[in-house]
Amino acid sequence: xxxxxxxxxxxxxxxxxxxxxxxxxxxxxxxxxxxxxxxxxxxxxxxxxxxxxxxxxxxxxxxxxxxxxxxxxxxxxxxxxxxxxxxxxxxxxxxxxxxxxxxxxxxxxxxxxxxxxxxxxxxxxxxxxxxxxxxxxxxxxxxxxxxxxxxxxxxxxxxxxxxxxxxxxxxxxxxxxxxxxxxxxxxxxxxxxxxxxxxxxxxxxxxxxxxxxxxxxxxxxxxxxxxxxxxxxxxxxxxxxxxxx
Numbered sequence: 091x092x093x094x095x096x097x098x099x100x101x102x103x104x105x106x107x108x109x110x111x112x113x114x115x116x117x118x119x120x121x122x123x124x125x126x127x128x129x130x131x132x133x134x135x136x137x138x139x140x141x142x143x144x145x146x147x148x149x150x151x152x153x154x155x156x157x158x159x160x161x162x163x164x165x166x167x168x169x170x171x172x173x174x175x176x177x178x179x180x181x182x183x184x185x186x187x188x189x190x191x192x193x194x195x196x197x198x199x200x201x202x203x204x205x206x207x208x209x210x211x212x213x214x215x216x217x218x219x220x221x222x223x224x225x226x227x228x229x230x231x232x233x234x235x236x237x238x239x240x241x242x243x244x245x246x247x248x249x250x251x252x253x254x255x256x257x258x259x260x261x262x263x264x265x266x267x268x269x270x271x272x273x274x275x276x277x278x279x280x281x282x283x284x285x286x287x288x289x290x291x292x293x294x295x296x297x298x299x300x301x302x303x304x305x306x307x308x309x310x311x312x313x314x315x316x317x318x319x320x321x322x323x324x325x326x327x328x329x330x331x332x333x334x335x
Contacts, residue, residue, distance in 0.1 A: 132201055134193060134310050136329040137176035140165045147189055148178065154188040154311065161187035161314075168328070170284075178327040180229070180314040182214075188313040195306035196332055202292035203335060206231060207328030209284045210251050210275070214316040214323040217253035219271050222264035226318050227252050229325040232269070232311035233291065235303060244268055245305065247294060249287070251275040251325070260298065270298050284328070291332075307332075 140148050144165045147153045160183040168175045180187060210228040217226035227250040237243040246269045257276040263269035272294060274287055295303045310330065316323040 130334045132193075132196055132332040134330040134332065135191065136331075137165055137178060140176060142167065142176060151189040151191045151312075154190050155313075156182075156185045156187045161185045163187065163189070166326075168284075168326075175328070178312070180312075180323075180325050180327065182314045182316045182323045184317055184320045184322070186313070186315045186317040188311060188315075190309050190311040192309050193307065195308055197306050198291045198295065198303055198332075201332040201334055202290050203333045204233070204249075204289045204291050204331075205286065205333065206330045207284055207286045208251065209326040209328075210281055211324040211326070212322060213251075213253040213278060213281070214319045215253070215321040216319045217316070217321075217323075219250060219252050219255045219273065220259075220261060220264065222318075224254075224318055225263065225265050226315045226321070226323065228314060228316075228323040229327065230311075230313040230315065231327075231330070232313070233307050234309040234311065235295075235305035236308050237305055242268075245295075245299065246270070247272060247291070247298065249274050249289060253277065260294075284326075 137148070142165055146163060148163070148165060162181040164179050165176055166179045168177045208229050213228045214226035216224055217228075218224040219227060229251040230248055231250075232246055232248045235245040237245065248263070248269050248271050250271055250273055252273050253276070255271075255273045255276060257273050259271070259273040261271055263271055272289070274289070275285070292303065312327055314323050314325055
């Protein structure tokens with residue numbers, strides 16, 4: 091039963107994400123529409139415009155999934171060498187917490203470098219993205235490349251911090267073939283440390299699909315997931331930025 095629940099939750103979350111992405115159509119009025127800055131970057135989110143202490147779905151994001159257990163999302167201050175910076179704090183207690191943000195189409199041939207900061211505090215017990223019945227991660231960042239018909243042809247790359255699957259692994263999700271996982275971090279060795287990641291999404295796309303991306307990123311999704319293992323997970327997400335180099 092647990093495996094069937096995990097698979098269904100994954101499929102529902104992905105289909106919801108594709109619905110948010112508008113099946114490849116232009117973003118609706120009022121949606122977030124980040125533009126390149128003078129430094130040649132596209133800031134998807136830096137949490138700087140979010141109300142400090144805000145609890146629940148951040149402004150400009152949409153809730154995709156959580157209902158079976160408990161999720162806690164809130165904007166908090168991070169005090170460090172770089173000063174005070176806002177971050178998203180995520181806690182999942184036996185739940186699947188997924189939020190998505192529509193963006194102006196981002197061409198990863200022009201902006202191939204994705205940078206983000208994250209910090210895992212607690213990993214879901216026994217989580218392993220290679221199995222549908224244990225497909226839970228403390229922190230996930232998904233990029234959606236919609237193709238019509240979106241529910242069967244879209245491509246989604248998920249960068250995850252897994253409990254068990256080895257770092258460097260690249261494989262199709264056992265829950266849905268639309269998602270390909272890239273395991274960026276694994277296990278507890280770097281828990282409670284802020285880590286800045288840098289991925290060349292264009293190179294990842296070429297490696298996964300064997301061709302240049304004809305589609306563009308239309309939605310970015312953040313998630314924390316512990317519903318399949320019925321455990322607890324906790325993490326933080328910092329800024330998310332695309333750049334040319």
